[in-house]
Every structure is written in structure tokens, then in C-alpha cells.
Amino acid sequence: MLVELRVENLGIISQLDLIVGRGLTAITGETGAGKTLIVEALELLLGGRADATLVRSGAQEARAEARFVVGDREIVLARVLPQNGRSRAYIDGRMATAAELGELGRSLVDLHGQHDQQSLLFSAEQRSLLDSYAGSAATDALDAVRAARRAVSAIDAELASLGGDERSRAREIDLLQFQTSEIVAAEIVEVGEEATITESIDRLADAEAHQEALDDAYRLLDTGIDAVGAAVAGLDGRGPLDELVQRLRGAQADLAEIGHDVRIARENMIANPEQLEVLSARRQLLRELRRKYGESLADVVAFLVEAQDRLAALESHADRVASLTHERVERLGAAHAAAKELSDIRRRAVVPLSAAVTEQLQTLALVGATFSIELTQGELTDDGLDTVSFELAPNPGEPARPLARAASGGELSRTMLAIRVVLSQAPPTLIFDEVDAGIGGEVGIAIGRALKQLGEHHQVLVVTHLAQVASAADAQVHVSKTEHDGRTVSRAELLLDGARVHELSRMLGGSRASESARAHAQELLATANATIKPRKKVQSKVQSTAASKTASQASAEPDSTSKAARE
Numbered sequence: 001m002l003v004e005l006r007v008e009n010l011g012i013i014s015q016l017d018l019i020v021g022r023g024l025t026a027i028t029g030e031t032g033a034g035k036t037l038i039v040e041a042l043e044l045l046l047g048g049r050a051d052a053t054l055v056r057s058g059a060q061e062a063r064a065e066a067r068f069v070v071g072d073r074e075i076v077l078a079r080v081l082p083q084n085g086r087s088r089a090y091i092d093g094r095m096a097t098a099a100e101l102g103e104l105g106r107s108l109v110d111l112h113g114q115h116d117q118q119s120l121l122f123s124a125e126q127r128s129l130l131d132s133y134a135g136s137a138a139t140d141a142l143d144a145v146r147a148a149r150r151a152v153s154a155i156d157a158e159l160a161s162l163g164g165d166e167r168s169r170a171r172e173i174d175l176l177q178f179q180t181s182e183i184v185a186a187e188i189v190e191v192g193e194e195a196t197i198t199e200s201i202d203r204l205a206d207a208e209a210h211q212e213a214l215d216d217a218y219r220l221l222d223t224g225i226d227a228v229g230a231a232v233a234g235l236d237g238r239g240p241l242d243e244l245v246q247r248l249r250g251a252q253a254d255l256a257e258i259g260h261d262v263r264i265a266r267e268n269m270i271a272n273p274e275q276l277e278v279l280s281a282r283r284q285l286l287r288e289l290r291r292k293y294g295e296s297l298a299d300v301v302a303f304l305v306e307a308q309d310r311l312a313a314l315e316s317h318a319d320r321v322a323s324l325t326h327e328r329v330e331r332l333g334a335a336h337a338a339a340k341e342l343s344d345i346r347r348r349a350v351v352p353l354s355a356a357v358t359e360q361l362q363t364l365a366l367v368g369a370t371f372s373i374e375l376t377q378g379e380l381t382d383d384g385l386d387t388v389s390f391e392l393a394p395n396p397g398e399p400a401r402p403l404a405r406a407a408s409g410g411e412l413s414r415t416m417l418a419i420r421v422v423l424s425q426a427p428p429t430l431i432f433d434e435v436d437a438g439i440g441g442e443v444g445i446a447i448g449r450a451l452k453q454l455g456e457h458h459q460v461l462v463v464t465h466l467a468q469v470a471s472a473a474d475a476q477v478h479v480s481k482t483e484h485d486g487r488t489v490s491r492a493e494l495l496l497d498g499a500r501v502h503e504l505s506r507m508l509g510g511s512r513a514s515e516s517a518r519a520h521a522q523e524l525l526a527t528a529n530a531t532i533k534p535r536k537k538v539q540s541k542v543q544s545t546a547a548s549k550t551a552s553q554a555s556a557e558p559d560s561t562s563k564a565a566r567e
Contacts, residue, residue, distance in 0.1 A: 001428045001459040002109065004067040007041045009059035010081075012481055012490040023474035024455035027463045027492075028503060033479045034490030035463045039111065039433050042066065044079040046109055047102020050087035059083070068108050070428065075108070077101060109429045112416040119427070120390065120416055121404045127388040130373065132425050134349035141342035146382050148335035155328045162317055162324075169314055176311040179293070183304045186289055191297040197283045204276040214265055221259040228252040339384040346375060346386055353422070360418035363446040365439035366411060368396040371418070390419070410437025414447070420458075421450050429459045436466040444468030448528065467507040471524035478503050501525065 005018040012034050029035050040054060041064040055062045061082040068075040078090040079101065089101040110119050119125045131138040162169075190196075203210075232248045235241045286297065293303040313320065350373045357371040374389040391400040394411050403415060413435040420426050436447055444466040452472045454460050464470055476495045481488055495503050501521045509517030 001069060002066060002461075003069050005038070005041065006063075006065045007038070008063045009056040010041055010054055010062040010064065011037045011056060012488050013037050013041075014056065014484075014487075014489050016490070016492055018477070018492065020459065020461065021475060022455075022459055024451050024460045024462065024472060025475045025477060026470035026473035027461060027477045027479060028465070028470050028507060029479035030481075031465075033481045034492075035479045036433065037490065038479070038492075039431060039463060042109060042431060043111060044081065044087075045077045045101065046105035046111065047089070047098045047100075050079075050081050050098070052081065052083055055081055055083045068429075070108070075104070077105060106427070108427055109431060110427045112413045112430065112432045112435065120419060123388055124383070126373075126390045127383060127386065129419070129423050129425060130346055130349060130353065130388050133353045133423055134345050138342060138345045138349070141338050141345055142384065144338035145335055145342060145380075145384050148331050148338060149380075149382055151331040152328055152335060155324050155331065159321065159324055159328075162313060162320060169317060173311065173314050176307050176314070180304060180307050180311060183289060183293065183300060183307075186285055188286075188289075188297055188301060191301065194283060194286045194297060197279050197286075201276065201279050201283065204279070214262055218259060218262045221255055221262060225252060225255050225259065228255065335380060339380055342384045343375070343377065343386055346384075346388070350375065356422045357415075357418050360421055360450070361415065363443070364414040364418055364450065365443035365447075366394065366414055366418075369394050369411075369415075370396075370400065371415065372400045374400075408437070410434045410439075413437075417447070417450055417454070420454055424454075424457055426454075426458055429461070430454060432460070432462040435462060436464050436469050440466060441468070445472075445524075445527075448472030452528075465507065467504045467521060467524055470507065471504055471521070471528045476500050476503065 002020050007013050007016045027035050044064050045066050061080055063080050065078045076092050080088040089096045089098050106119055228248055228251055232245055235245050289300050293300045354372050361369045361371060370393040372391045374391055376387045377385045378387060390403050392403055392406040392415055393400040413432050417435055436444055445468045448469040449472060451460055451462055470476055477492050478495050479490060479492045481490050501518060504521035505517035508520050
């Protein structure tokens with residue numbers, strides 16, 4: 001719900017802070033005081049059109065900010081409207097587009113009056129509300145439609161992946177058969193085979209030269225062993241030279257061991273031109289496969305697996321296509337059957353819903369108005385076959401037309417109120433402007449009760465000129481305009497107790513409220529409290545720094561306002 005609204009430099013508002021509670025809050029004041037500017041600020045926060053003429057004269061830019069609490073989450077929306085240039089939007093301090101602001105805002109707030117963002121004017125929202133009224137049967141049928149259509153989409157995707165026409169499939173089969181045969185024929189057993197072959201080729205390529213080098217090394221080592229043996233014989237038995245003798249004997253043993261290893265290597269070094277040719281051809285084959293099918297032999301093997309799977313699918317194409325086509329027909333039939341059932345459910349809900357809303361309209365000063373719902377069938381979509389249109393005939397004998405074109409601002413707001421009361425499904429916060437246009441008396445009391453009823457489940461703000469409506473509110477905010485430093489400014493106050501009675505009596509009897517008007521105002525409040533079940537109040541608070549009253553001014557009023565309302 002909306003917790004706090006801050007407005008700066010918008011029209012005659014210099015600065016205004018509004019803290020809003022639960023339930024129904026009435027915003028009252030004389031015409032031109034600035035009540036509608038509060039709604040304008042919220043409209044900007046919901047992605048509404050930015051009009052630079054709204055910026056207060058002398059200011060560089062106007063700014064509106066709102067804080068919402070949804071469950072455990074806090075959301076802050078902001079909109080900056082410069083005197084020149086494009087407006088700026090922010091969500092939780094992050095830059096956003098007006099469209100993003102509107103999309104999020106519509107899930108939080110619904111404006112009813114002469115505004116652009118009324119969700120109930122959208123066919124998709126109307127269809128959703130009709131389904132909600134129809135209950136679980138509609139929900140189940142809608143889920144069945146969407147599940148069947150998802151299955152059809154999956155089948156279409158698989159059919160597309162199986163290949164195009166017969167000729168293209170034949171060409172792809174030939175290519176895959178060649179590719180798989182080529183790789184299979186290579187008989188790749190070890191992905192590290194190429195490195196092993198390279199080592200063997202390096203050894204065989206110079207086998208004769210290696211043999212000669214090993215022969216020479218062996219002869220030299222043999223000569224060295226004899227020379228070391230002679231040196232040992234010459235020094236042996238000489239005490240001071242024992243250490244040298246021992247080292248020479250160790251070297252002689254090492255040379256003998258190395259000589260043995262060289263001899264073995266010479267015996268194993270056999271020139272084999274035929275094997276060298278075979279290995280070279282094998283390495284070239286593996287390199288060619290890598291050039292075609294992957295960076296490594298592991299990639300070549302992976303390509304083979306994928307190609308074999310694709311080839312199997314193509315070779316069984318006819319059987320698979322037939323199976324998928326049959327399944328597609330069944331799924332599409334299920335989608336149409338569920339859509340038809342959904343249409344029947346919606347059609348059965350149209351009459352009672354239309355009657356309920358029409359009945360509610362009679363209590364809201366739209367006597368003779370008729371609400372109806374038009375269902376038009378078209379192509380199957382995820383929402384079924386129906387386009388839903390909420391329509392209104394404001395007066396007897398007039399044809400019903402879609403809501404957006406059928407009613408004036410006040411009539412539209414009251415129709416929205418009637419729909420909300422009947423359906424109760426809505427965003428957390430509802431704002432009504434002009435809902436009481438052209439009415440009064442008992443009808444105003446009925447509208448107040450309807451708004452109060454909505455306030456039991458939603459946060460409701462209503463801009464009203466009717467004391468009968470305002471008296472039903474949990475909290476009342478008074479908007480007025482005063483002169484401050486030679487400028488007209490708008491300010492707002494939360495009215496409590498006697499101050500609220502004074503404002504209601506003004507609304508009933510004009511600026512010079514009579515004793516009878518005050519008595520009537522007290523009676524309205526008492527009647528509202530007696531006939532409407534009270535709720536636990538979370539009081540709204542208003543702070544306006546555009547202008548402030550002095551202590552003497554405040555004491556001169558019939559009753560004081562909340563301290564939170566003072567600047």
C-alpha cells in the first residue's frame with residue numbers, strides 16, 4: 001500500500017508530505033485548492049504524460065516521490081518533471097523509463113477518474129476480472145488452454161527441427177552419412193592417439209642416425225671404462241689417495257651402467273620405413289578429421305555422436321512426423337475444447353456479474369444505467385477465444401458502449417467503484433477522483449459506504465466535495481490555498497475531531513458554517529460510525545511546508561489539527 005507521498009514544486013504546491021494509513025482517506029477542500037494536484041502527482045508516478053506546465057512558476061523542476069510497502073518489500077517510485085527537457089523516472093533510486101514506472105505502478109495503484117492509467121479500461125484486465133468472478137472453473141479451464149497450447153508450441157518446434165522439405169532432408173542425410181562413415185572408419189579409440197603417433201614418428205624418422213650415434217657412444221664409454229680402471233690400478237694402495245680411488249671406482253661403475261643402457265638402446269633402435277609410412281598416414285588422417293570436425297579428437301568424437309543422433313532422427317523422419325502430427329491434432333483439439341468450455345463458463349458468468357454491477361450503479365446515482373459485458377470470439381490465444389469488453393449505457397434508451405467511451409469522468413469513476421465493490425479484486429491502493437460529481441444527499445452516503453466497504457480490503461483515497469462521502473472516511477485531509485510571501489501556495493492538513501466537524505460543516509453549508517450545518521456534520525459522523533463497522537485506524541498524516549499557520553492562527557480555528565499537519 002501507499003505509505004508516503006512527497007510532492008515538490010507542482011502547480012501551487014511548493015512542498016507537501018503526506019503519510020497515508022490503511023482504510024479510506026478523504027481529501028477535501030474548496031475548488032482550486034490543489035486537491036487534484038495530489039492525484040496529478042500520483043499519475044506522474046504511474047508513468048503518466050509529463051506536462052511541463054505543471055512545474056511551479058519560478059522552479060526549475062517538479063518532483064513526486066512515493067513509498068509503498070508490499071509484504072516485507074519497500075518500493076520507492078520517483079518522477080522528476082523539468083521545466084525544459086525530458087522527464088526522469090526512478091525505481092528504488094535506479095533510473096527507469098516512464099513505461100517501466102507505469103508497469104510497476106499499475107500493480108500498486110489504480111486511478112479512477114479522468115486518468116489514462118485505469119486498468120479496468122484494458123480488455124485483458126476485464127477478462128481477468130470476469131474469470132475471477134467465474135471462479136475456479138474458469139481458472140482450471142484457462143490453465144488447460146495454456147497447457148495445451150504450450151504442448152502444441154513444443155511439437156511445432158520439434159517438427160521444425162526435423163528438417164524442411166523432402167529434398168533438403170535427403171541432402172542432409174547424405175551429408176551426415178558421409179561424415180559419420182568417415183569418422184567411424186578412422187576407428188578413433190584414444191583421443192590422445194595423435195600425440196603418441198607423433199612421438200613414434202620422431203623416433204623412427206632418424207633411426208639409422210640414432211644407431212650410429214649410439215654405436216659411437218658405446219665405443220667411447222667402453223674406452224672410458226678401461227681408462228678409469230687403469231687410473232684406479234695406478235692409485236690403489238696409496239693411503240692418502242684412498243678417497244680419490246673410491247670416487248674413481250664409483251665413476252667406473254656408473255659408466256659401466258650407462259654403457260649397458262646405451263647398448264640396449266642400440267639394440268632396440270631398428271629402422272622401419274614401412275611402419276614410419278603407416279604412422280605418418282595415420283597422423284595425416286587424424287589431422288584431416290580435426291580440420292573438418294573439431295579442434296581436438298575429443299571434439300571429433302562429440303561431433304560424431306551428435307551427427308549420429310541427427311541422422312537417426314532424419315532417417316526415422318516419416319514415422320516421427322506422423323506421430324508428432326497426430327499428437328499435435330490431439331493437443332490442438334484439447335486446447336479448443338478447453339477454450340470452448342472457458343467461453344461457456346464466461347458466458348454463464350456474464351449475466352449475474354452484469355446484474356450485480358447494474359444493481360450497484362443504482363445506489364451510486366446512476367439510476368437507469370445498465371452495465372453489460374460483451375464477449376466476442378476470435379482466434380485461439382493463451383487467454384482462450386474471447387475478447388471481453390465491459391460496457392455501459394449511462395441512461396435508459398442509450399446503446400451500451402465500451403467504458404472508455406461511454407461515460408463522463410464522474411460516471412466512469414462510479415462505474416469503476418461499482419465494479420470494484422462487486423469484484424473486490426484490485427491493486428492494493430485505489431484512488432477515486434470525481435466519483436461524486438453531480439450527486440448529493442442519500443446517494444452520497446451510499447457512495448461513502450461503498451468506498452468504506454472497499455477500504456476494508458484495500459487502501460482507498462477519494463477526492464470529494466461531498467460531506468456525506470468524507471464522513472465515511474477513516475481519515476480526512478483538508479487541502480487549502482493561502483498566500484505566502486506574495487505567492488499562492490497549497491497546503492494540506494490532517495483533520496481530527498472538531499476540526500473535521502468544522503470542515504464537514506463547511507462542505508455542507510459554505511464558508512460560514514451554521515450551527516445547523518455543524519449539527520448535521522456531527523450527525524453524519526455519528527451515522528457513519530454507527531452504520532459502518534469501524535476498523536483499526538492507522539492515521540494519515542500530512543506535512544506541508546509550502547506555508548504554515550502561526551500559533552495564533554491555529555488557536556483561532558474552531559478546533560486544532562494534528563501536530564503532524566503543522567509545518
